[in-house]
Amino acid sequence: MRKRVQMHSSHANMHSMSHSWDDLRTVMCLVRAGSLAAAAKMLGLNYTTVARRVARAEDALGVALFERLTDGYQPTEAGLLVAEHAERMSDQSDTLLRKLQGQDASLRGSLTVTAPQLLIAHVLTRLIDEFCAAYPEIDLHIRATNDLLDLNRREADLAIRISRDPGDTLMGRRLTPQYSASFASPKIADQINANPHQMVDWIVYADYQTVPANVDPAYPNHRVRMTFDDMVAIRAAAQAGLGVARMPLFLGRASDGLVRVPVLPPQPYPEVWFVAHRDVWASAKVTAFREMLVPYMRSIRARFVP
Amino acid sequence: MRKRVQMHSSHANMHSMSHSWDDLRTVMCLVRAGSLAAAAKMLGLNYTTVARRVARAEDALGVALFERLTDGYQPTEAGLLVAEHAERMSDQSDTLLRKLQGQDASLRGSLTVTAPQLLIAHVLTRLIDEFCAAYPEIDLHIRATNDLLDLNRREADLAIRISRDPGDTLMGRRLTPQYSASFASPKIADQINANPHQMVDWIVYADYQTVPANVDPAYPNHRVRMTFDDMVAIRAAAQAGLGVARMPLFLGRASDGLVRVPVLPPQPYPEVWFVAHRDVWASAKVTAFREMLVPYMRSIRARFVP
DNA sequence: GAGCCAGCATGCGAAAACGCGTGCAAATGC
DNA sequence: GCATTTGCACGCGTTTTCGCATGCTGGCTC
Structure with a gap:
């Protein structure tokens, strides 16, 4: 038999906010991450612990926060609500830590x-x-x-x-x-210098999809030969002689097997x-x-x- | 006053986000409460646990959050900063719980x-x-x-x-x-009714310190005999015949040993x-x-x- | 269709957190 | 002036929490 009515004459703080803030944070991370394993990694915990904390939070709040699907934890509406407020708590926590860090005068x-x-x-x-x-x-x-x-x-x-x-x-x-310019392997560079009207094969960023603007009109023929989404790969392709690439001066100059080609004069970057x-x-x-x-x-x- | 010597492992991982939100909450409660025991009561924990959590938080943040004095934990500037942000986290947590509660359609x-x-x-x-x-x-x-x-x-x-x-x-x-009016023991009431010019001894709230306004001019003589800060005590004093007290009608009417006296006509309350x-x-x-x-x-x- | 991988539940031993009791110091009460 | 109270530190035994290993399911590749 459980007690039905409790009388409190003193203002003893009894309100059952006994649930853990860390559990709220765990829920937030699970919503962000989508799977137990990813959330656990974010928190530096074992994924089992994440599962347990979520279960505890659901128990404490009396609401299902996630649907357990075969491909992961799908947050319910209540789960999203928890995550939303936990985000704001997280912001406060981050701000606090930054402020404490800002007062830190130590060089250790x-x-x-x-x-x-x-x-x-x-x-x-x-x-x-x-x-x-x-x-x-x-x-x-x-x-x-x-x-x-x-x-x-x-x-x-x-x-x-x-x-x-x-x-x-x-x-x-x-x-x-800083400025960018066009770079290529010495061999390609020689060919272009020898014949300005030859087709210049460009290796460009996936985001741009097009030959850089402001190319020198002395070299009229251009085409995009390939696109990459990574500068390391672009450079490697240029080094391998696959074409001409635009890159910051510091990078082209520091890369073995690349030389400036005058196709693209230095551009503000x-x-x-x-x-x-x-x-x-x-x-x-x-x-x-x-x-x-x-x-x-x-x-x-x-x-x-x- | 003597301070306790504080040992901090100085190479605490300042950057591990893994520090506990519950520890922040504990710091906040300790700042609010002023002593380990009071904070522990607030949190439903043993005070030893509060002390341990605070020590952990100090270690994790690399800052002293409290000065240990003989008469309790005195927050440092950093401790107050933590508490301030934890308050906002607490607000978010409260809001969240209220919203979840507001969606609760159960009668259990x-x-x-x-x-x-x-x-x-x-x-x-x-x-x-x-x-x-x-x-x-x-x-x-x-x-x-x-x-x-x-x-x-x-x-x-x-x-x-x-x-x-x-x-x-x-x-x-x-x-x-509701309305208030004046009440007293039957004996006092009889005396006043018998002689409207007799001195009326008032028992008043400490906050007011003065005889109620709007007393009936038919009873010209008043004085404050004593002040109390508690209505239960005022009522007890009135019941014991110590004087006349103003109180809500529902209360005077429900109290044995008290009767209305016409000194103070019903007043909006x-x-x-x-x-x-x-x-x-x-x-x-x-x-x-x-x-x-x-x-x-x-x-x-x-x-x-x- | 067999094998493989991602993602999750469960059980068990280890580690951490916790509550309790004891002891101490300073303030308070009689 | 001594007993009592408040507030805290510390050590010990217990409870809770955690990480790891195992096993399961469903989707995917070959």
């Missing part, structure tokens, strides 16, 4: 930097080396990816980006302007920016990195401009 | 009602009995307190309040107007309202309670008005 601990793959590989490795030597107690994490990591969600502490737009709540500092969230901009570690990066980039500016 | 489970102590005791007990009989599967929790519980924070699902203002995000329905949060207003259980309460209060309206 973790610092996560993200930058485009090829910028890291050809430009930043030396700086990274120097930074690690200068601040040996900082645990530097590099995320070399072309994805724009979400600095709001603290996927990285700072970013070096090839974009004019530092973003919404972010702050930015321009590191250098999105600038290189240092970007960080307002909240962490002034923190010791971010500042230390920035103050080493800015002069370094200035010193090698020649690699980016004609 | 828990329902928490709050009302002023004396209104429960003298007016609502019969209704509560009937409600429990009509909905035996609803677990009714009564919180009889004069504190205004926070319906936003789900300290109660619905409230019966003596106030014109249903509040900010709340909805309200007026149940009945704040109305009785049914109040609930928008989000839960239309839920099955709240609706069921309201639809039993409203006609009940109409049927006994005579007890509230002259």
Whole structure:
């Protein structure tokens, strides 16, 4: 027999908000990820734990949050509602952590930097080396990816980006302007130089689908031979002599087996920016990195401009 | 005052997002409560657990959140920052739970009602009995307190309040107007009736500190004999013959050993309202309670008005 | 159709979190 | 001035939670 009526004369806090905030977060991640395994990876947990927490949350809330289908967990309307509010909780949590991080005056601990793959590989490795030597107690994490990591969600502490737009709540500092131009293997370059009227085979980004604008009118014949969605692959194709590719000067110049071809004169290309969230901009570690990066980039500016 | 020596493993993984939201909530409760024991009570935990969670949070964030003083945990600036953001997370959590509750169409489970102590005791007990009989599967929790519980924070699902203002995000329905008047023990009443010019000794609320306005001019002599901060105590004092007290009609009429004295003619007094949060207003259980309460209060309206 | 993989449930041993009891210090009450 | 209360730290035994291994299902490839 369970009790039907409870009298409370004192204001003892009894309201059954006994359910766990971590369970709400787990539900949110599962909605985002779509499967137990992906959500578990996001949370650094075993997927069994995710399943258990979701079950607990459903039990505590008295509502089904997911439909268990053979191809994964499908959120119900209630599950989406939970996820929506948990997102806002997550925003608060992220903001909090950023603010705490922004007050951190120590030059110890973790610092996560993200930058485009090829910028890291050809430009930043030396700086990274120097930074690690200068601040040996900082645990530097590099995320070399072309994805724009979400600095709001603290996927990285700072970013070096090839974009004019530092973003919404972010702050930015321009590191250098840069230009693009056309590059090809020496053999292709020789052929084109020998005969400007020969057909120029372009290797272009999948996004563009077309020959770059502003090609030199001295070379009238162009066609797109192939499209790629990855710059590393484009460069490899160009190196292998498959055609001409447009790429930033720093990249073409740093790539063995590629030479400039005059087909496309140097074109302004999105600038290189240092970007960080307002909240962490002034923190010791971010500042230390920035103050080493800015002069370094200035010193090698020649690699980016004609 | 002596501070406890704090050991922080300085290489705590500052960046593991894996830190617990529940720990943030624990910090928030400790800031609110001021002591481990009070926070633990709020959370339904042992205070040792609160201490451990706070220590974990400090370790994970790499910042001291509290100073351990002999008279309790004093939040640091960082602790206050954590609490501030956790409050917003808590708001989101509360909102979520309210919305889920608002969609709940079942007439089973828990329902928490709050009302002023004396209104429960003298007016609502019969209704509560009937409600429990009509909905035996609803677990009714009564919180009889004069504190205004926070319906936003789900300290109660619905409230019966003596106030014109249903509040900010709340909805309200007026149940009945009511009036107050002066009551005293029969002996005092006889004395005053026999000699209208005798000194009338008032027992008043600490908040007012003064004899009620609008006393009948036929009784010219008044003084405040004592002040109380509790209506139960005022009534007891009046019953014991210590003086005349102003109180709502329903209360004086329902109290043994008290009779009306004509010193203070019936005065308008704040109305009785049914109040609930928008989000839960239309839920099955709240609706069921309201639809039993409203006609009940109409049927006994005579007890509230002259 | 056999094999393979992604995705999930279940059971078990290990690890973490928890509650309780004890002990201590400072403030409070008689 | 001594007993009591409040508030906390620490150690121990227990409960809960977690990760891992196993087994199952349905869709996919060859």
